[in-house]
Amino acid sequence: MRRANQSRLFWILGICFISGMLVLPVNGSEAAKMEIELWHRWSGAHQEVLREVLKDFEAKQPAIVVKEVSVPGQYVDLMQKVLARLAARQNPPDVLLPGYNFLDYTVRELRPAPIDQIGGAETKTVYARYVPSVLRIGEIDGKQYGLPYALSTAVLYLNPKLVEAAGLNPLAPPRTWAEVQKWGEAIKGKIGKPALYISNVDTFLMQSLVESAGGVMLQRGCPAFNTTEGVAALDVWRTYYRDGLIPRITYREAEQSFMAGDLAMFATSIMHLRGWTQQAAFPLRVAHLPRFGERPLKVASGGAALMVLAKTTERQKAAWELLKSMTSEEGMRTFVKSGYLNPLQASLPRIEGQDPAYDQFPNLVGWVSWPGSRGLEVDKRVLNWRDKILFGEVGAKEGLDAAVGEVSPLIPGCPR
Numbered sequence: 001m002r003r004a005n006q007s008r009l010f011w012i013l014g015i016c017f018i019s020g021m022l023v024l025p026v027n028g029s030e031a032a033k034m035e036i037e038l039w040h041r042w043s044g045a046h047q048e049v050l051r052e053v054l055k056d057f058e059a060k061q062p063a064i065v066v067k068e069v070s071v072p073g074q075y076v077d078l079m080q081k082v083l084a085r086l087a088a089r090q091n092p093p094d095v096l097l098p099g100y101n102f103l104d105y106t107v108r109e110l111r112p113a114p115i116d117q118i119g120g121a122e123t124k125t126v127y128a129r130y131v132p133s134v135l136r137i138g139e140i141d142g143k144q145y146g147l148p149y150a151l152s153t154a155v156l157y158l159n160p161k162l163v164e165a166a167g168l169n170p171l172a173p174p175r176t177w178a179e180v181q182k183w184g185e186a187i188k189g190k191i192g193k194p195a196l197y198i199s200n201v202d203t204f205l206m207q208s209l210v211e212s213a214g215g216v217m218l219q220r221g222c223p224a225f226n227t228t229e230g231v232a233a234l235d236v237w238r239t240y241y242r243d244g245l246i247p248r249i250t251y252r253e254a255e256q257s258f259m260a261g262d263l264a265m266f267a268t269s270i271m272h273l274r275g276w277t278q279q280a281a282f283p284l285r286v287a288h289l290p291r292f293g294e295r296p297l298k299v300a301s302g303g304a305a306l307m308v309l310a311k312t313t314e315r316q317k318a319a320w321e322l323l324k325s326m327t328s329e330e331g332m333r334t335f336v337k338s339g340y341l342n343p344l345q346a347s348l349p350r351i352e353g354q355d356p357a358y359d360q361f362p363n364l365v366g367w368v369s370w371p372g373s374r375g376l377e378v379d380k381r382v383l384n385w386r387d388k389i390l391f392g393e394v395g396a397k398e399g400l401d402a403a404v405g406e407v408s409p410l411i412p413g414c415p416r
Contacts, residue, residue: 034318035065036310039082039093042338043072045275049338056334057325064318074201075099075304079376082110094310094319097149100137100303100367101203105375107140112307115144118316119323126324134343137366138305146305147327149335151343152269153299153360154199154208156180157276158285162264166190173287177209177236180265180290184245187264195245197254198237199268203379204302206386207368209233211298212291217368222414223382223407226400233292234389234396241390248391269302270357273339277353286353288360299360300367303340374410381407 042050047070054066071078079102086092098106106112115138116123123144127135130148138146160170166187174180184195199205206225207217215230217223224230240246249257257263261281267289277284291297306326308319325331329346341357342348350358370378385403388394394402408414 033063033065034314035067036094036315036318036322037067037069038095038097038322039069039071039078040097040304041071041073041075041078041099043070045278046271046338046340049274049335053326053331053334056331057322060325061321064321066322069093075102076202076376076379079105086110091311092309094308094315095322096307096309097304098146098307099202100148100301100305101369101379102375103138103146103305103307104140104369104371105373106307107145108373108375110307110309112145112309113316115147115308115323118308118320122320122324126327129327129329129344129346131343131345133364134301137301140369146307147323148303148343149306149326150271150303150338151341152271152302152339153341153357153364154205154267154289154302155270155356155360156287156289157258157266157268157272158287159258159261159264159280159282160285161261161282162187162191162193166264170285173285174290175288177290177292181236181239181243181245183265184240184243188245194247194257194263196240196265197246197249197251197258197263197267198240199251199266200383200387200390201251203368203382204269204300205267206234206382207300207365208289208298209237211300211365212289212295214292214295218371221371222411223378223404225382226397226404230400231396234386234400236292238390238392238396242392270341270354271302271339273351273353274337275339284353286356288356297360297363298365299363301364302367370407370411372410372412378407378410381410 050068054068058066071081075098079098082092082096092110119126134148134151137148138144156173158170158173163170167190168183168186174183187193187195210217210225210230210233213229213233215225215227215233217225254263258266259279289297289299306323308316310316310319329344332342332344333348336342336348337351382403385399389396389399409416
């Protein structure tokens with residue numbers, strides 16, 4: 001009896017030992033996985049496509065789990081969320097997708113790892129994938145801190161139903177801002193609908209207008225958008241408000257109005273193409289951004305770059321594997337379905353409506369990134385004065401002079 005009990009005990013212990021041996025490798029495997037965080041500003045259709053990209057990466061790199069964190073809104077909202085996290089003494093996200101307009105600020109304040117440092121010898125292969133002029137967008141002070149990922153230009157979206165109802169031809173869209181004025185008057189006069197909206201959530205369209213008119217946003221690193229040409233550009237934009245062609249509503253309200261078929265033209269980023277095509281109550285059309293007379297068009301290069309904020313070597317290595325995958329031909333083939341443009345030299349399929357944006361590639365200029373550690377504040381103050389101009393509170397000359405005078409002391413090396 002005693003011998004039988006001992007045998008039974010040994011049998012139970014043996015089963016437990018074997019079970020433990022079976023379980024331990026699974027636990028060890030789970031423990032070996034590294035989770036890294038990727039923060040971005042996208043939601044809706046853009047987030048869906050990004051998740052496709054990350055799913056493909058995790059299938060090939062099962063030891064790395066990517067936690068994508070969306071901060072819906074604009075690039076400034078994303079930056080403020082990161083700063084709040086740091087203020088709470090928490091680690092930054094391992095990978096961040098800041099807008100090109102905040103690259104300088106990100107480098108000064110968040111200190112991302114230079115791409116050469118984390119990628120080593122592999123960086124040359126990755127750099128060779130890019131259109132050289134696009135790759136340079138991710139440089140600050142001659143050093144590569146970001147890999148350009150999302151890339152866009154501003155275009156003019158049209159509602160062909162409203163355009164035709166006003167007696168206009170959507171297949172021959174306005175080529176200049178003067179023609180936009182005439183189209184707007186026809187739409188307002190014949191069908192009584194709001195004619196136009198120009199994106200006002202950041203400096204993206206402001207820069208495209210100022211520089212297409214012959215002005216500049218920065219000169220020798222200091223604000224210089226208050227030249228005669230800059231004033232002329234803001235005067236045109238202001239006129240649309242004064243004449244009732246642009247309604248006094250928020251960007252979000254304008255977007256909803258356009259989707260519902262109650263707004264005829266919308267100047268904003270090509271990034272919206274996929275989402276708007278899915279949502280619009282009409283067959284969306286896309287045209288080139290208008291220019292000023294015969295002046296050459298200049299369009300800010302919108303979008304975001306991949307930057308690595310991870311601090312440990314292990315996390316930087318995991319982040320580098322992610323960056324390589326996201327910027328590969330296969331990864332970008334998936335991402336450009338979002339509406340964003342292809343920054344690589346590889347030929348990738350275009351979605352319907354992207355052609356006008358690609359046509360404008362030779363006209364790209366870097367989206368202004370205010371130098372120094374107070375870039376967020378500079379941006380906010382510039383936009384505040386711009387809005388005062390648009391809403392008729394000050395004249396264009398007075399407002400732009402005031403803006404330059406107010407923000408110049410906030411930028412290192414500029415007049416105080």
